[in-house]
Amino acid sequence: MFVSSLIEGIVIGSLYALMALGSSLVYGLLRILDIANVAGLVLAAYVGQDVFSGTHSLPLALLAGIGSASTLGFLLQRLLYRSLLGRSPIVPLIASVGVFIAFEELFRLIFGPYELNFPASVGLPSFHLGGNLVTGVELLIVLVGCTVLVATWAFIRFTRVGLTWRAVAQDRETSAAMGIRTSLVMGVVFVIGYGLAAVAGVLLAINYNSITPTMGDIPAYKVLAIIVLGGLGSPLGTIAASMLIGLSETFVAAYWGFVLPRDSIAFILLIVVLLLRPQGLIPGEPVRA
Amino acid sequence: MTYYEVVTTTVTLYAILSVSLNIVVGYTGQPHLGQAAFFGLGAYVAAALAVRHGVSFWLCLPASVATGLVAGLVLGAISLRLREDFLAVTTIGLNFVAIVFFEKIPFFGGSMGIYAIPLPSLAGHQFTPLDFALAAIALLIVTIAISAYVDSTWFGVSLRAIKDDELAAASVGAPVARYKIAAFALSTSIAGLAGALYAFFMSVVTPDSFGFTESVVILAMLMLGGVGTIRGAVVGAAILGAMPELFRFISNYRLLTFGAILVLILRFQPQGLLGDDSAVVLALRQAITRLRTTRHSAHPDTLIRHGPA
Numbered sequence: 001m002f003v004s005s006l007i008e009g010i011v012i013g014s015l016y017a018l019m020a021l022g023s024s025l026v027y028g029l030l031r032i033l034d035i036a037n038v039a040g041l042v043l044a045a046y047v048g049q050d051v052f053s054g055t056h057s058l059p060l061a062l063l064a065g066i067g068s069a070s071t072l073g074f075l076l077q078r079l080l081y082r083s084l085l086g087r088s089p090i091v092p093l094i095a096s097v098g099v100f101i102a103f104e105e106l107f108r109l110i111f112g113p114y115e116l117n118f119p120a121s122v123g124l125p126s127f128h129l130g131g132n133l134v135t136g137v138e139l140l141i142v143l144v145g146c147t148v149l150v151a152t153w154a155f156i157r158f159t160r161v162g163l164t165w166r167a168v169a170q171d172r173e174t175s176a177a178m179g180i181r182t183s184l185v186m187g188v189v190f191v192i193g194y195g196l197a198a199v200a201g202v203l204l205a206i207n208y209n210s211i212t213p214t215m216g217d218i219p220a221y222k223v224l225a226i227i228v229l230g231g232l233g234s235p236l237g238t239i240a241a242s243m244l245i246g247l248s249e250t251f252v253a254a255y256w257g258f259v260l261p262r263d264s265i266a267f268i269l270l271i272v273v274l275l276l277r278p279q280g281l282i283p284g285e286p287v288r289a
Numbered sequence: 290m291t292y293y294e295v296v297t298t299t300v301t302l303y304a305i306l307s308v309s310l311n312i313v314v315g316y317t318g319q320p321h322l323g324q325a326a327f328f329g330l331g332a333y334v335a336a337a338l339a340v341r342h343g344v345s346f347w348l349c350l351p352a353s354v355a356t357g358l359v360a361g362l363v364l365g366a367i368s369l370r371l372r373e374d375f376l377a378v379t380t381i382g383l384n385f386v387a388i389v390f391f392e393k394i395p396f397f398g399g400s401m402g403i404y405a406i407p408l409p410s411l412a413g414h415q416f417t418p419l420d421f422a423l424a425a426i427a428l429l430i431v432t433i434a435i436s437a438y439v440d441s442t443w444f445g446v447s448l449r450a451i452k453d454d455e456l457a458a459a460s461v462g463a464p465v466a467r468y469k470i471a472a473f474a475l476s477t478s479i480a481g482l483a484g485a486l487y488a489f490f491m492s493v494v495t496p497d498s499f500g501f502t503e504s505v506v507i508l509a510m511l512m513l514g515g516v517g518t519i520r521g522a523v524v525g526a527a528i529l530g531a532m533p534e535l536f537r538f539i540s541n542y543r544l545l546t547f548g549a550i551l552v553l554i555l556r557f558q559p560q561g562l563l564g565d566d567s568a569v570v571l572a573l574r575q576a577i578t579r580l581r582t583t584r585h586s587a588h589p590d591t592l593i594r595h596g597p598a
Contacts, residue, residue, distance in 0.1 A: 033374055035381075083556060089374040090320045094508065095555045097322065097381075101502050102548025109542070217501065221385045224378040261393040267382040274379070275370055 003130040005254045006247070011138045013246025014145030015207070017239050018200035019219050020226040021152060022193035024238045027227050029169045029189045031089055032081055036096040037197050038220040039103035040069035044198030045205040045215070046111050049118045058120050066198040073194025077186055085172075100220060107213040115212050118205040137207045144203065148196060153235040165189060218263055225270045245269060294418035298490055300530035301425035302483050307510045307522040308432050309479035314508070315517035316445060317472040318452025319368060320376055323383035324507050327477040329499025330387065331357050331484025336403040336494045337396055346409030350485050357481020358474050365470030384501040391496040402495035409489050421490045428486060429523075432479055436519055439475070448472055502544055509551045515564025524563055 023037040044065030052061035076099065084092045124136035156162035167175040168185045176182045204219070205211045226245060230237030245266045253262045260268070306324055313321045331353035338344040338352055364383070368376050391397045408415045416424075439445045447468050450458035459465045488494050506529070514525025529547060533540035560567035 031374075033378065080552065080556060087559075090377055091555055091559070093320075093374060093377050094322070094512070095552050097505055098509070098548040098551030098555070100548070101505055101544045102552070104502075105542060105545035105548070109545070218385060221382050221501075225382060228375050228378050261389040263389045264386045267386040270379065270382060271367060274375060275367070 001254055004132040005250045007129060007132055007134060007138075009247035009250035010243070011134075011141055011246075012250060013243035014142045015200065015204060016222060016226060016246050017149055017242035018141070018145045018203065019197065020223045020230075020238050020242055021149060021235065022196035022200075023223050024227050024230065024235065025152070025189055025193045025196070028234065029165060030081070030085065030186065032084075032092040032096070033089070033224060033227065034081070034096050034193075035093070035220050035224060036076055036099040036103070037073070037194060038216040038223055039100050040072050040194040041197040041201035041204070041219065042107060042211075042213070042216040043072060043103070044069040044201035045118070045211045046107060046116070048198075048202040049116055049205060049211055052118065052120055058122065061120070062199065062202050065202045066195045069194040069198035069201070070191040073190040073197075074187055077190040081190075082183070082186065100216070104213055104216065111211075111213065113213060115210050117209050118202075118211060119209055120206050122206065137203070141203050141207060144199065148199065149235055149239055152196075156235065161188075222266045225266045229270060229273055291418045294422045296531065296534050297422040298418070298425045300527055301422070301429050302487055302490075303507065303510060303530040304523045304526035305425070305429050305432050305483045306480055306507045307514070307526040308429070308436050308519055309476045309483070310507055310511050311517065311519065311522045312436060312439065312448075312476040312479075313472050314511060315522070316440065316448040316452065317469060319469065319472070320373055321380050321473075321476070322377055322501075322504050322508060323364075323380035323387075324476070324480055325499045325501070325503035326383045326387035327357050327360055327480040328484040328487070328503070329391065329494075329496075330360055331481030332488040332494045332499065333391055333397050333403070333484075334481070335485035336406050336488040337398065339406050339489070340403050341396075346489055349489075350482060353481040353485035354478045355481075357478040357484070360481075361474035361477030362470060364477065365473030368469060368473060369466050380504075381501065384499075384504050388496045388500055391499070397496075400496060402493060403488075404493040406488055406492045406494070408492070416489070421486070424486060425490075428483065433519055433523070435475070435479070440519075444468060444471070505551070506544075506547050509547045509554075511561075512554050513550055513561055515561030515567055515570075518564055521561050521563040525561065528562075 019038070019041060022040070023034050026032055026034045026037065047068040048061040048065035051064040052058065055061070076096075080095060080099070081092055084095060122136050122140045124139050126133060126135045127139075128134070156165055164175070164180045164185055167178070167180055168182050172182050175185075204215075222245065226238060226241040229244070230239075230241035248269060249262055249265050252260055252265050306328060310321060310324045313319050334356045335346075335349035335353045338349050339346065344352070364380070367379065371379060391402075392400045397403070410416065411420075439448075447458060447463035447465075450461070450463055451465055451469060455465055491498075507526075510525035510529045511522050512525070513521075513529060514523065515521025529550070532546070533543050539546055554561060558567060560570075562569055564570070
């Protein structure tokens with residue numbers, strides 16, 4: 001039971017980390033808690049499923065998903081968030097909540113209220129680990145999760161573009177005065193952030209073989225919890241918080257499942273950690289202006 | 290005839306929630322995206338007591354108020370430790386956790402909810418839809434009265450000071466912590482009471498009637514009408530509550546409409562329709578001033594005798 005919970009916890013933690021990384025980047029840069037990022041995740045799942053059922057090609061489906069979500073992200077920052085930048089951080093959050101519920105309704109109207117399946121095979125074998133079956137999709141989730149997180153961290157840390165991101169995160173106006181094109185940086189971060197959400201959305205849909213209009217509800221709240229728990233939008237904090245939530249969920253579900261409902265654990269962790277460490281688990285990079 | 294009474298009751302309940310939310314969001318300036326959770330808590334407590342333990346409607350009401358009060362005290366205490374966007378996330382999370390608990394805790398009856406809640410009666414007379422509508426309106430009037438009274442007291446002034454600048458409010462002697470907690474508790478007690486009325490009115494409660502989207506709907510009403518004003522809260526609830534009824538086609542796009550309204554209001558008219566300094570209010574005020582000045586210039590004596598006061 002311990003090993004199987006550990007494996008499941010790592011898989012779920014990787015999935016959460018993938019889901020949260022995009023919003024976490026946006027939060028790190030602009031201090032906007034962007035719940036609409038999860039709408040991008042669901043959009044990518046639907047678009048990916050649609051393309052997949054037409055072409056039976058997973059790479060194409062993934063690309064289409066990333067394209068649609070990134071477009072959404074770019075449009076949102078251009079049309080909505082940019083004009084809300086000077087306001088209290090609550091304002092963009094509530095606006096993104098409005099976008100989120102509007103999109104939930106759109107998904108229902110366009111794709112129907114019923115559950116869609118995404119029966120893709122990822123081309124990785126299932127195998128046994130300590131007597132527990134690990135499916136190919138689960139392996140892929142962990143691999144993609146690790147790769148993407150390390151790549152993002154290295155990108156922000158070591159590249160010149162990453163340096164401009166950190167500069168804009170610290171002080172938008174000074175960065176602009178130093179010749180950084182801040183509006184371009186914001187656009188790129190939203191495109192990448194929503195693209196990452198798209199990858200998470202397609203993997204999520206394949207893993208559970210299910211897509212529904214409201215599939216973003218619980219992820220949305222967990223993504224917010226992960227960003228807050230992880231501190232100020234640092235990739236390392238995101239990983240730590242995702243793994244903490246993923247593992248606690250599976251272990252509590254395995255050992256005390258009758259006391260605490262699974263989806264309440266992220267929230268209880270959130271409250272406990274915030275009360276003990278209001279700055280989050282890993283305050284990390286000084287991304288706050 | 291029943292149709293109008295049902296719509297009136299629904300819209301009035303929304304107005305009560307919107308006015309109660311205004312105490313936290315409008316007066317105190319605290320983000321609160323979880324009012325539906327407290328509404329649901331009140332509804333569930335009343336439903337469980339009435340169906341499982343045969344408690345009468347009139348005893349369920351105080352029980353729901355007490356539950357809302359205690360839950361609000363806890364949330365208020367938590368709010369003291371959190372920066373504003375973290376508090377917003379916490380209140381969002383509340384919705385999801387509340388639903389999970391309604392579904393999974395046996396006392397709350399699981400995903401089927403609680404049904405067959407008996408009709409309340411007063412002196413042997415069973416409640417009709419009209420009685421529910423009247424009860425809701427009475428509760429709305431009480432809520433408005435409490436809210437207006439709060440706004441006129443030192444407590445209310447302190448809340449607005451906390452909204453503008455917490456540190457400055459504390460430095461002039463406002464007990465920030467106690468007043469914040471009190472604002473949350475007052476708001477959620479009213480929501481709990483409204484929930485009890487809702488449970489008996491619907492005679493059934495299900496977990497998904499109290500989700501995140503309902504909290505957003507309530508907030509959208511307040512934002513549309515005008516945050517910080519009672520008239521805004523009531524008018525916003527009336528518009529958004531009645532809209533799906535007046536325009537049938539909207540009811541299929543309800544959340545799409547509400548989400549879009551929320552975004553548009555925040556983007557273009559953050560004061561809402563009737564908030565202080567909103568376009569409508571400014572235009573009205575200008576019109577009134579113009580009316581007065583023309584009258585005054587016609588009768589210059591009135592100016593001298595009564596003065597502009």
